[in-house]
Every structure is written in structure tokens, then in C-alpha cells.
Amino acid sequence: MLVLKLAWRSIWRNRTRTLITTLGIMIGVMMVIFASGFAVGFSEKMVRTSTQSRSGEAQLTAVGWAKTLEETNVMSGLDERLALLDASPKVQAAAPRIVGFGLLSIGSRSRGVQLLGVYPARESKVTNWDSRLVAGEYLAEPGDMLIGAKLAEELEVEVGAKLILTGADVNTGEAATELVYVRGLLSTGDNGLDEGAAIVHIAQAQRVVGLPDAAHVIALDVTANTLEPDVIEADIAAFASDTVEARSWRQTNAMIAEVHQMMGAYMDMILFMIFLIISFGIVNTISMSLLERMHEFGVMRAIGTSPWQLAGQIVTEAGFLGLVGAIPGLLAGLGLNAYYASVGLNFSEMNAYGMTFVDPIYPLVNVPEALRVAAIFTLLTALAATVSAIRVALVKPVDAMRS
Amino acid sequence: MSDSKEKAEGGAGGEVVIEVDDVKRHYVTGGGTVKALDGASLTIERGEFLAIAGPSGSGKSTMLNVIGGLDVPDSGEVMVEGKHLGEMRQSQLAALRRDRIGFIFQAYNLNPVLTVLENTEYVMMLQGKPPAERKKLAVDVLEEVGLGDMLDRRPSQLSGGQQQRVAVARAIAGAPAIVLADEPTANLDSTTGQELLDMMERLNRERGVTFVFSTHDPEVMKRASRLIRLRDGKIESEERRR
Structure with missing residues (x-):
């Protein structure tokens, strides 16, 4: 508990720097959650457009x-x-x-x-x-x-x-x-x-x-639910025979199915690319903060904190930094998705995969996915601090105290 | 241990807790090599109230640093309670400091974001004491140093003397065998310094904690049970007071 108190209070020692860093994390989380909600909405729209306009399920x-x-x-x-x-x-x-x-x-x-x-x-x-x-x-x-x-x-x-x-x-x-x-x-x-x-x-x-x-x-x-082709395929298997094939939309609209299936991987790629951009700011902020506090870390080592306890303390601080950015980012991302889920996003001029999106696309409000994104950002922020934390923790106490 | 002629012996026949044998610590700086310790040897017995005096640059702080395992000598050996520090890993040294050695610094060095109580609890938290137990012990020790009514204050809300009292409380709360105090009265006025020394003398007497000071302060030297003078990294003289 004392470790958490120390970590929490330490991140607020330089409020401006903390707020700038967390703002970056917040925007990143919000963007990924919105993009993810939109991508799923887009993907589902694509599947439904293809099944309802031509192929059937x-x-x-x-x-x-x-x-x-x-x-x-x-x-x-x-x-x-x-x-x-x-x-x-x-x-x-x-x-x-x-x-x-x-x-x-x-x-x-x-x-x-x-x-x-x-x-x-x-x-x-x-x-x-x-x-x-x-x-x-x-x-x-x-x-x-x-x-x-x-x-x-x-x-x-x-x-x-x-x-x-x-x-x-x-x-x-x-x-x-x-x-x-x-x-x-x-x-x-x-x-x-x-x-x-x-x-x-x-x-x-x-x-x-x-x-x-x-x-x-x-x-x-x-x-069965359109978006569960496995269930559909199991359900229609009974209608197949030596002369008749039974196929779900996943098999009749293979390209759409592939895009739908790949959407999760695309989104994870976007998540990591956005985080990579933000991580430069995070690592820079954390490194500056650690350098400023080197003497304090030397004192902590002197009074009995082990290198790993010190590294853990620093990583915990970074985790809090991530959390402080990720929570408002989570709420903003979900809020943005909820808003556009009600009014829709108009892409009537857009052509993709042989389709024109004649109806608005409604992003999906997916709370578990949004929580996953926020958790990944928090963990990645802590991870980004790990190398600096270990480096600081291994400095000889007397050298750290001279800083 | 070698029988260096400069070796300062405890000599009272008590249990030896610290042995420093022919320790050298040289630093290379822009202006050449500084011999912070140059073959110094010393033994300290349990319960001593020992002062290491000497001019600036004589090696007092370096001596405390090598005794506490904060710095590693270039040669020679340091033993604390029978353990060779040179053979210990960083994590083992940290555990030794946590459990057996308390530190008091000239500039107090309290954690600014923790309260008086939390600063005092910190070492006990590292020791793994349960929260309720460590809180009780911290409150007891803070009352002992006269800060029982300032538990929730931050260091910035305290005077220098009060901060140094918290540092003393932090140093002894984990029940160490040894307290290493690096010029603890240097930043305090004489009255506050005397009060602090009174308190440390009492802790030395009542708890049997071994105190090792580095100091310029004549008042500390006067009260020390043994005074060791360092010059140019060597032990110049030793004076037993009681």
C-alpha cells in the first residue's frame, strides 16, 4: 500500500509534465477505441450489406x-x-x-x-x-x-x-x-x-x-447470428448431399469474410503503431523524471531498498501514469463511439470491396474491447519504463546520491 | 585482517560489529586522483558512540559509505557483523542495510511525498512487517523523538531539526544494530543539534544501537565515546573518551 501511495504521489510532483504525458496516452487510447469501434462497425456493415443485398446468409x-x-x-x-x-x-x-x-x-x-x-x-x-x-x-x-x-x-x-x-x-x-x-x-x-x-x-x-x-x-x-458463420455452417450442414453444397456467407463471399476476419489483427497493428508514436513521449518524460530524482533513488537504496524493489517502484509509477491517461481515454473513446453509434458516420461516397456504403456506418460500442485497449496502453506504458527503471536501479547507491 | 599500525581498535573487549581493514578508495577526477581512503583500518564494537572527524576531503563520508556498502573499496576488506561486504551482491547489501544499518544524512533526505509517519514506516515496509505492526512501531518511535503530534505532516511542513528527528526515527524504526550518521548536525543550529545528540545518546544507551558519526561538530566529538581523526584517507589519531 505504501508502495502504491509513494508511486501515486510521485507522479504528481510535476503536474504539468504528468498532464502532458497522460494527455498523449488519453488521446491514443481514445483514438484506438474509436478506430476499433468504427472498424468493427464497418466490418459488420460490410458483411450485412453483402448478405442482405445479394448472397443471403x-x-x-x-x-x-x-x-x-x-x-x-x-x-x-x-x-x-x-x-x-x-x-x-x-x-x-x-x-x-x-x-x-x-x-x-x-x-x-x-x-x-x-x-x-x-x-x-x-x-x-x-x-x-x-x-x-x-x-x-x-x-x-x-x-x-x-x-x-x-x-x-x-x-x-x-x-x-x-x-x-x-x-x-x-x-x-x-x-x-x-x-x-x-x-x-x-x-x-x-x-x-x-x-x-x-x-x-x-x-x-x-x-x-x-x-x-x-x-x-x-x-x-x-x-443463427449472421456474424457467427461457424454456427451457420453447422446448422446448414444437414441440407448438403452428394448433389447439393451448403455454404455460409463466409464461403460464398470469401473476400468479405477475409477482411472481416483480419479486422482484429488490423486494429492491433494500429494500436501498436499509435502506442509506438506516443511511447517516445512517455519514455522521454519518464527518463527526465528519473534523472531529476536520482539522488532520491540513491537515498532509497541506502536505506535498504533493493535494486528490484526500486525498479518495481518506478514501473508502478509508470503504470499509474498509464492508468491516469487510459481511464479518461477509455471514457472519451466509448463516449465518441456511443455518439456516432446513435447518429452514424456517413460514407455514402466511399467504395470498398465492391460496395458503396449507402447507409451510415455505426461504430460498435464494445466495452470489453475498450477495456482491453486501455489495459494494453497501461501495461505498455509500464513496460516502456522498465528499461529506464532497471538502469536506474542498478546505479551504485553512492553514485546515485552524488547526482 | 592485517595488523596495520594505523588500525583503530575498539579495545574495550566488546563484540566487534564493524571491521575495516586496509581499505583504499581512490577517485579519478579532472584534477587527478583523490585518495579518499588510503589504507585505513578500524574496528568498532557494539554499543559504541563513535565519531570520525577530520577536515573536508579527509575521507569521513567515504568511510561511512564503505561501511554501509554504498560504495565499494578498491582494495581492503569491510566486515559488518561478521559478513564480508565485498562478497555480497547488491541485493544482499540492500538487505543488510534494511535490517541491520540505519542511515542519517546531513540533508535529512526524507521522501517529500510521504508523511512523517510514512517516512518512518518505509524501512519496516521493506522489511515486510505487517501494516498494523509497523504503524504502531513508527508511532512509538516518533513519540520517542518528540514528533508524536506531527504524524501526518509532510517534510516540507517541518523545520530542519524536526526533519532530522524524522530521519533519526526512520533510521532506528527498523531496529538496526548500527546507525551511520553523516554529519547529522551540520545543518542545525546549536540548540537543535544538542537536542538531537541528546536523543541519539539516549537511543544508544537505551537500545544499545551502535552510532558511527562523521562530523566537524565539536559537540559531537565531545560526546563521542571514541574519536577517530582521519586525514588524507588515513587514520591520524584515536582518542577514547569513556
């Missing part, structure tokens, strides 16, 4: 389809499979899709598109397209089509426009055409979808590609 496909996108490689027994999925408590919604290629034309303008044939009612439970409309309405009547607002801009069409959708029968290679009407314009944040996809009723897509009653993909909304 999991997918069932015919074995090998995901690698080749071979149009003839469709799933068999679609009705039985849907019945099974609809009855499963692990699955909240299942949406079969046809995935093919087509050409959208109006007048002299045309664009190649990815053709997505869907069941509108089922699809609205897996993807968020019905809430991502910037104009018009969700799919209703046969012949309705949703396209991205960006594609609409390129084709110079608006809601209500009539276009020709041309596809090729996958079996015969013969061209098939359908009339489609722009029912709604989407802005999902998935650049691929917003710039190059046409979403129509599944029956119409099946006619265009010549695959009646078939589906390439069944996109799933599962009961």
Missing part, C-alpha cells in the same frame, strides 16, 4: 456450380428441398433463384446483365431489395423487373420503361426474348448488383434460359 447450390457457374448445373428436387427448408427451425426463409446472363435493350441502347430470377415473396425475406428502392416498387406483376439506379442511368430509363430482355436457351442455344417493365430502381450498395443485374420473376427467367421449374441457388436467411 447461406446458400444451397448444385455441387460444382459455384466454381463454374455452369447454367445447366441446376438443383434437382426443388419442391422437396424447399419443403424441408421451410420446415426447419434453423432456417427463417429460403429463396430459390435462377442465375443466368441476358441482354437488356431499349431503342439503340443495350447492356449485358446478370439475370436473377426470383420468387418475390420469398426473396423479400432473404434480401433487403424491397427496402432498397430509390424509385418505384418491388416486384409484383409478371414482367416486372428491378434494376439498379446506376444501370437505369446508363440505359437512360426510368420506372415504367419497357425493355427487351434477351437470353439464350442453355440447352439449344436459341435466343429467347421477353418484354420486361422497370418496376423499381435499387440502390443496395452492392456495386455489381446496382450496375449490372436485372431481377425478374423466376418463371420469366426460367423461360429465357430454358430451365423450367429449376433453380441454381437457394439463398437462405438462417436463425
Whole structure:
């Protein structure tokens, strides 16, 4: 207790110096906590954007389809499979899709598109397209089509426009055409979808590609938490068979999954880089303080303090210095995260990993993570003092007292 | 131990607690080599109230430093309570000072951020005494030196004499066998100095603590049971008073 009292009071002997050092630590802790909260919010947003705008949380496909996108490689027994999925408590919604290629034309303008044939009612439970409309309405009547607002801009069409959708029968290679009407314009944040996809009723897509009653993909909304892909994969494993693959978003959106997984390591790297910058100030302050107090340390050694006890005393002081900076930094960082978690940070112009962040990003308020950051800064501050402390502790008492 | 002709012997037949044998300590400075101790030998018995006198630079403080293991002689041997200091590691020397040797300095050297009570408790804390026990002992010793009503004051709130009393309390609170006092009255007026010496004499008498002073003060020399004079790092004379 006396050691702690001595350490605590010693750091306040030069208030200005202590306050400047702790201010540096405080800003560092605050920055890392905010950056960490933002990164997690960003990462989660990315995962949710990718799953809600296109992939779903999991997918069932015919074995090998995901690698080749071979149009003839469709799933068999679609009705039985849907019945099974609809009855499963692990699955909240299942949406079969046809995935093919087509050409959208109006007048002299045309664009190649990815053709997505869907069941509108089922699809609205897996993807968020019905809430991502910037104009018009969700799919209703046969012949309705949703396209991205960006594609609409390129084709110079608006809601209500009539276009020709041309596809090729996958079996015969013969061209098939359908009339489609722009029912709604989407802005999902998935650049691929917003710039190059046409979403129509599944029956119409099946006619265009010549695959009646078939589906390439069944996109799933599962009961498990989106951010727990291990659980998702365990839950959907039962739906896999010799002919059907069951994959979570971690497998279907590998790049997003990798970024999400690496976020923790990125943040630790940022933490150490910020601390490295601050540590120059900390080491400098501590060294100055130790030099000024060399005589006092000599006296402490003279009256019986061992070198290691003295080093421990100095490291304890540095730990307090770290704590005095880290606690307000912790509160400020959490406060900043809480504020932006309520108002959001607008990054609507930012493109990353094939996505545009159409919604604000909400940093995560993660108290355990913030405590971890504050604790690491405190420990690192103590660690930064260790070398100086050992050097001081090993000075011969008589030499220290002469200082 | 060699039988140097300069060796100052305790000679009263008591138990020897300190032996300094042919110790040399030379410093190289800008102006050449300073022979702070140049073959000095000395034995001190338990319970002595011994003063080492001499002009500035005669080696008094260096003698105290080598006895306390704060400085290492270039040659010669120092033994405290039968232990060869030259064979001890820094941590062992620290433990010896903590448990067996108290220090009193000319400039008091109290820790400015600790109170009177905490300064007095500090050595006992190093000794590992439980807080309640060390507090009781510290209060007792502070009452003994007349500071029982100033427990919570900081050193900066005390006069020089009071600070030196705290230093004495700190030095004896850990129940050492030996107190090394480096010119303890140098910064005090004569009345305060006399009071402090009265107190240390009493502690010497009542507790049996061996006191070794380095001093210029005639009052300290007058009261010493034995007076050793140093000059140029050598023992010049020895005078037994009682």
C-alpha cells in the first residue's frame, strides 16, 4: 500500500509534465477505441450489406456450380428441398433463384446483365431489395423487373420503361426474348448488383434460359447470428448431399469474410503503431523524471531498498501514469463511439470491396474491447519504463546520491 | 585482517560489529586522483558512540559509505557483523542495510511525498512487517523523538531539526544494530543539534544501537565515546573518551 501511495504521489510532483504525458496516452487510447469501434462497425456493415443485398446468409447450390457457374448445373428436387427448408427451425426463409446472363435493350441502347430470377415473396425475406428502392416498387406483376439506379442511368430509363430482355436457351442455344417493365430502381450498395443485374420473376427467367421449374441457388436467411458463420455452417450442414453444397456467407463471399476476419489483427497493428508514436513521449518524460530524482533513488537504496524493489517502484509509477491517461481515454473513446453509434458516420461516397456504403456506418460500442485497449496502453506504458527503471536501479547507491 | 599500525581498535573487549581493514578508495577526477581512503583500518564494537572527524576531503563520508556498502573499496576488506561486504551482491547489501544499518544524512533526505509517519514506516515496509505492526512501531518511535503530534505532516511542513528527528526515527524504526550518521548536525543550529545528540545518546544507551558519526561538530566529538581523526584517507589519531 505504501508502495502504491509513494508511486501515486510521485507522479504528481510535476503536474504539468504528468498532464502532458497522460494527455498523449488519453488521446491514443481514445483514438484506438474509436478506430476499433468504427472498424468493427464497418466490418459488420460490410458483411450485412453483402448478405442482405445479394448472397443471403447461406446458400444451397448444385455441387460444382459455384466454381463454374455452369447454367445447366441446376438443383434437382426443388419442391422437396424447399419443403424441408421451410420446415426447419434453423432456417427463417429460403429463396430459390435462377442465375443466368441476358441482354437488356431499349431503342439503340443495350447492356449485358446478370439475370436473377426470383420468387418475390420469398426473396423479400432473404434480401433487403424491397427496402432498397430509390424509385418505384418491388416486384409484383409478371414482367416486372428491378434494376439498379446506376444501370437505369446508363440505359437512360426510368420506372415504367419497357425493355427487351434477351437470353439464350442453355440447352439449344436459341435466343429467347421477353418484354420486361422497370418496376423499381435499387440502390443496395452492392456495386455489381446496382450496375449490372436485372431481377425478374423466376418463371420469366426460367423461360429465357430454358430451365423450367429449376433453380441454381437457394439463398437462405438462417436463425443463427449472421456474424457467427461457424454456427451457420453447422446448422446448414444437414441440407448438403452428394448433389447439393451448403455454404455460409463466409464461403460464398470469401473476400468479405477475409477482411472481416483480419479486422482484429488490423486494429492491433494500429494500436501498436499509435502506442509506438506516443511511447517516445512517455519514455522521454519518464527518463527526465528519473534523472531529476536520482539522488532520491540513491537515498532509497541506502536505506535498504533493493535494486528490484526500486525498479518495481518506478514501473508502478509508470503504470499509474498509464492508468491516469487510459481511464479518461477509455471514457472519451466509448463516449465518441456511443455518439456516432446513435447518429452514424456517413460514407455514402466511399467504395470498398465492391460496395458503396449507402447507409451510415455505426461504430460498435464494445466495452470489453475498450477495456482491453486501455489495459494494453497501461501495461505498455509500464513496460516502456522498465528499461529506464532497471538502469536506474542498478546505479551504485553512492553514485546515485552524488547526482 | 592485517595488523596495520594505523588500525583503530575498539579495545574495550566488546563484540566487534564493524571491521575495516586496509581499505583504499581512490577517485579519478579532472584534477587527478583523490585518495579518499588510503589504507585505513578500524574496528568498532557494539554499543559504541563513535565519531570520525577530520577536515573536508579527509575521507569521513567515504568511510561511512564503505561501511554501509554504498560504495565499494578498491582494495581492503569491510566486515559488518561478521559478513564480508565485498562478497555480497547488491541485493544482499540492500538487505543488510534494511535490517541491520540505519542511515542519517546531513540533508535529512526524507521522501517529500510521504508523511512523517510514512517516512518512518518505509524501512519496516521493506522489511515486510505487517501494516498494523509497523504503524504502531513508527508511532512509538516518533513519540520517542518528540514528533508524536506531527504524524501526518509532510517534510516540507517541518523545520530542519524536526526533519532530522524524522530521519533519526526512520533510521532506528527498523531496529538496526548500527546507525551511520553523516554529519547529522551540520545543518542545525546549536540548540537543535544538542537536542538531537541528546536523543541519539539516549537511543544508544537505551537500545544499545551502535552510532558511527562523521562530523566537524565539536559537540559531537565531545560526546563521542571514541574519536577517530582521519586525514588524507588515513587514520591520524584515536582518542577514547569513556
